[in-house]
Amino acid sequence: MFARMSFWIRALTLLVLAGCGFALWYTYESRINQRPFTGPQIWTLRDLDSEITLLGTVHQLPPGLNWQSAAVDAALRQADQVIFETPQETKTEDAQAIFVRFGLNPPGETLQSLLTTEEWAFVARAARDAGIDPVTLNPFRPWLASLSIGLAQFDQAGFREALGVEAVLHEAAAGAGKRIGYLETLEQQLSAFADLTLAAERDMLVAGLRQTLEDPGAPRRAAEAWANGDGAAVEDLVLGPLMERAPDVYDRIIVARNEDWVDQIDQFMRGEGKILIAVGAGHLVGPDSIPAMLRAIGYRVAGPGDPLAAY
Secondary structure (H helix, E strand, O other), rough: OOHHHHHHHHHHHHHOOOOOOOOOOOOOHHHHOOOOOOOOOOEEEEEEHHHHHHEEEEEOEEOOOOOOHHHHHHHHHHHEEEEOOOOOOOOOHHHHHHHHHHOOOOOOOOOOHOOHHHHHHHHHHHHHOOOOOOOHHEEEEEHHHHHHHHHHHHHHHOOOOOHHHHHHHHHHHHOOOOOOEOOOOOHHHHHHHOOOOHHHHHHHHHHHHHHHHHHOHHHHHHHHHHOOOOOHHHHHHHHHHHHHOOOOHHHHHHHHHHHHHHHHHHHOOOOEEEEEEEEEEOOOOOOOOOHHHHHOOOOOOOOOOOOOOOO
């Protein structure tokens, strides 16, 4: 759900952990029309001089998963501007400083000291299973440890950031000379995690790892559901566990950011031109989704869930 964050997590964890993931870059065009499929859900809102298309993304994907439908291709081709969650161009040294500020524990405090004995034993086992020495996670706050272990687990499962939607779309948009924009800075994105309470951070870490342990196939099923336009399954697999096991994280990372982005989209609609907005798929499904919020303030949002579609 967190665009390009994995790149910057790697930038910081490389200071602590040995090694990093590898990347296989694919061009946008080379993966179109591999086989018939539904394609990801998209939403569109229009007025006389503006059109915004919303595309849910998955930031890491396994090789061979086709998602580039004709509708996605058309939205990209017709867009004057493509907007992502966060910039890819933040300097590495700046990103590292931001992660140190938001993601590391203060002197004298460790990840282990913030968890119960049982929680630490569980997290340490999950880290070792993911190929990480748990001791190297001790400088990390629980939210950063959660994302770091999650990245390693995704790597083990064959998911690659270079195959993710943002990487592919950004390369294509830049190559086509389109204007590129962002909804938030890296600092704004990480501050959402830094503002979590310790209890919420622990929920994010422990509950997230328990979900992976209980259902290791969920990420692949979620990616396949997203690629085939099954929003209900995406909601169930991505948001369901978060809402149930870490509601404070859901409120801060999903709902609050959606509210901010809806305000920005409202401003974009006061301008003109065609914009493609690509954000994590979890932001576009569920009761607190961006489409639902836009409809609540009076916009007609064509696409899944459109109450006027049958008329």
